[in-house]
Amino acid sequence: MSEFARLEEKLAKLRQRERIAGEGRKLRGKGGDALLAALVAEIDETILPRRLSLVTPQGPVHLAVANRRLQALLAPVPGSLPEGLADHALPDIEDPKLAELGQSLKTLLAEAENIPVTARRLDRAFGSDIGVPAVQLPRIWTVAQPTAAKPDDILSGFLADLGDAALAWLRIEGEEVTLQGGEEAAVAALSEQAAIFLDSYFGKFDAAYREPSLACGTVIAPADGSANAVFFVEIGEFSAIIHAPAAQMPSIASDWQRRVAE
Amino acid sequence: MDITAELDAMRVDVQGCALVAYTDLSSQLVLSTSAAANPVQEEMNALSQAAHLALDGAIAEGAAVSWGGETPAELAFLMTGAEVRLFLRSPANSSEALIAVCAPDVDLERAVSEARATLARIGGQG
Structure with missing residues (x-):
């Protein structure tokens, strides 16, 4: 992946701008069971270390999450949550405070509906052995397993189905290019040009997208239908940048939207 | 038909x-609108x-660096x-867009096709 070193260096700098600070969305559902299940899905989509903040009717609840694991409830906590749960690192599913946290959150969210949630960079590091995998939380919290397709599966399916419609594409996770498609020269050109596009995209993201959304897709195309156009997709913490002929973009973009439309 | 029609x-x-x-791209002002419900000015x-x-x-x-940067963007989603x-630049007046x-x-291929046809008719009125 050394040919992507410059792009990954640029991505690392762009991520430092902390766009995630303004990246809010909602846990959708009504009542404790539904909202806790939505929280599990949110944890399952969070790979990089993040402080997830839920805006509940009784005040904000902050959670440390990384690598699809719930690591801790962070202080300060609303008055209705036991103080003893705050800042307690959760090593595994056997920790009795995990069940207590689930029950406390369920009670706190009993009357709530569609809770806003924001993700910020986590400023406190927990050990890599700390955290309960999201996939284990439904059993201990007695809530439904998330059934919606996962962001990485959605992106993988979309990229796999691109076929010859795209000239080149790069899949990006966090700050790394993890997969590529297309002929070598086209991929090399895309990796060169992607940094320029992403610099302007991240710089103006908040002006272009004012409503939070799990998935965003941006197409910019010239009038010449045979010339390269750019398609950048983001879903959760996964993204991809695609070069394809401008004339193909409405079809490619429609395919993406079919997978992410709410 | 006028532009609103x-x-x-x-x-x-x-x-x-x-x-x-x-819309006028340079002044960033909306010149004419058709909406199911009256949009607020902020929107x-x-x-x-x-x-x-x-x-x-x-x-x-x-x-634009992806296509050589010599021509402006025409279409954006x-x-x-x-x-x-959807944003589509007018072929008749490059500082205006639909x-x-x-x-x-939405069926994006159809939407783009209809947008092109609409802009062609609007341009023809000038």
């Missing part, structure tokens, strides 16, 4: 299209700003799970 016609013809507007200002960013502004400039915003706000699963 053309925008009305496109909004009706494209299923899932809630708003169609005609129109945001759409004009987004059209500028995607066709003439920083995001367009960042993308800004899409979320909740909606699609904006459409549509459902997230």
Whole structure:
């Protein structure tokens, strides 16, 4: 992946701008069971270390999450949550405070509906052995397993189905290019040009997208239908940048939207 | 037909299209609008700003290197799970563009085709 070193260096700098600070969305559902299940899905989509903040009717609840694991409830906590749960690192599913946290959150969210949630960079590091995998939380919290397709599966399916419609594409996770498609020269050109596009995209993201959304897709195309156009997709913490002929973009973009439309 | 009537016609013809507007990219002002419900001015200002960013502004400039950078962007989509915003530059007046706000699963090929036809008719009136 050394040919992507410059792009990954640029991505690392762009991520430092902390766009995630303004990246809010909602846990959708009504009542404790539904909202806790939505929280599990949110944890399952969070790979990089993040402080997830839920805006509940009784005040904000902050959670440390990384690598699809719930690591801790962070202080300060609303008055209705036991103080003893705050800042307690959760090593595994056997920790009795995990069940207590689930029950406390369920009670706190009993009357709530569609809770806003924001993700910020986590400023406190927990050990890599700390955290309960999201996939284990439904059993201990007695809530439904998330059934919606996962962001990485959605992106993988979309990229796999691109076929010859795209000239080149790069899949990006966090700050790394993890997969590529297309002929070598086209991929090399895309990796060169992607940094320029992403610099302007991240710089103006908040002006272009004012409503939070799990998935965003941006197409910019010239009038010449045979010339390269750019398609950048983001879903959760996964993204991809695609070069394809401008004339193909409405079809490619429609395919993406079919997978992410709410 | 006047411009508003053309925008009305496109909004009706494209299923899932809630708003169609005609904007001046340089001044970032909406010149004419057709909408199912009266949009608030703040929403129109945001759409004009987004059209500028995607066709003439920083995001367009960042993308243009992909096609050599000698011609401006003509078409842009800004899409979320909740909606699609389509921006298409007028062939008759490059500082003007059509904006459409549509459902997230709108048929984009049809929407772009209708937008081109609408702009051709609007340009023909000049």
